[in-house]
Amino acid sequence: MLRFRIQYNKDTPLQYVGNLDLHKVWERYLRRARVPVAYTQGFHPQPKIQQAAPLPLGFLSQNDLIDVWVEADQWSEKDFLTQLQATQQPGIEILSVATIPLNSPSLPTLILSSLYHVILLDPVNITELYTRLAELLDRSSITRTRRNKTYDLRPLIEKIELTPLPEGCAALEMQLSAREGATGRPEEVLSELGFDPYAARYVRTGFIMKE
Structure with a gap:
């Protein structure tokens, strides 16, 4: 498993999309980009995606952050970035991708x-x-x-x-x-x-x- 930190801008098309719905936007975006996102364990597995901090409704953001866990042993930051940028999502501009150690503290902390x-x-x-x-x-x-x-x-x-x-x-x-x-x-x-x-x-x- 790998962990990536994505830096992005949230633009006008998603200005009035709340945090829960934004989480779903990311799920769909990663699915369309064919990213093998890891899932949590338990009766109701959820994609392992973690946003940096909630954004009030109506706010835009620049240099925002989200962590994504991926079911892969090897995947370069460049290839991941290319795959994301090739799949457009209105309101999300991908800036960079960085590999993060799996045992790093949670992003919000x-x-x-x-x-x-x-x-x-x-x-x-x-x-x-x-x-x-x-x-x-x-x-x-x-x-x-x-x-x-x-x-x-x-x-x-x-x-x-x-x-x-x-x-x-x-x-x-x-x-x-x-x-x-x-x-x-x-x-x-x-x-x-x-x-x-x-x-x-x-x-x-x-x-x-x-x-």
């Missing part, structure tokens, strides 16, 4: 932080936005409620950078914690900044991972 590119779709006052951002980062705690539980958003915000865009719009580059039980959400950051979280375009651009 390796992720420390997620990186986001957030574009505000409505014109903003850039000077005021800089002020709001400075005030937000200066706060010692930010109490939020998610799923009927309160939590502190502030320690989950690791870094935010503001970039003015043409026509009075702006983009925010966010680095947010993505550890188990401590995951920052960019739309909640926008809400704390006083913006409508639905009036933005979100792209998760990558991860910071354990070495």
Whole structure:
């Protein structure tokens, strides 16, 4: 058996496909590409596929990751990549394939932080936005409620950078914690900044991972 880590982009055709359905998209994609995916043991065997981290509905992603276990003794990364790229799947752009040791930790446990590119779709006052951002980062705690539980958003915000865009719009580059039980959400950051979280375009651009 071999284990491969696929790096890919999730584009517009799959923007409103949820994580469970995206998992099924990958299953069908690998089947069409004639990849001999390994299956779990038990009464209900499932393809051994593991996504890096859930992506909220409506988000796009770049440099996303998924691990796939394959029933093969030998298969080069180049051949696997060629086979995937020869079988097109709308909304998935394959970037690279890497062989991973079978005993490596699970992909989700390796992720420390997620990186986001957030574009505000409505014109903003850039000077005021800089002020709001400075005030937000200066706060010692930010109490939020998610799923009927309160939590502190502030320690989950690791870094935010503001970039003015043409026509009075702006983009925010966010680095947010993505550890188990401590995951920052960019739309909640926008809400704390006083913006409508639905009036933005979100792209998760990558991860910071354990070495």
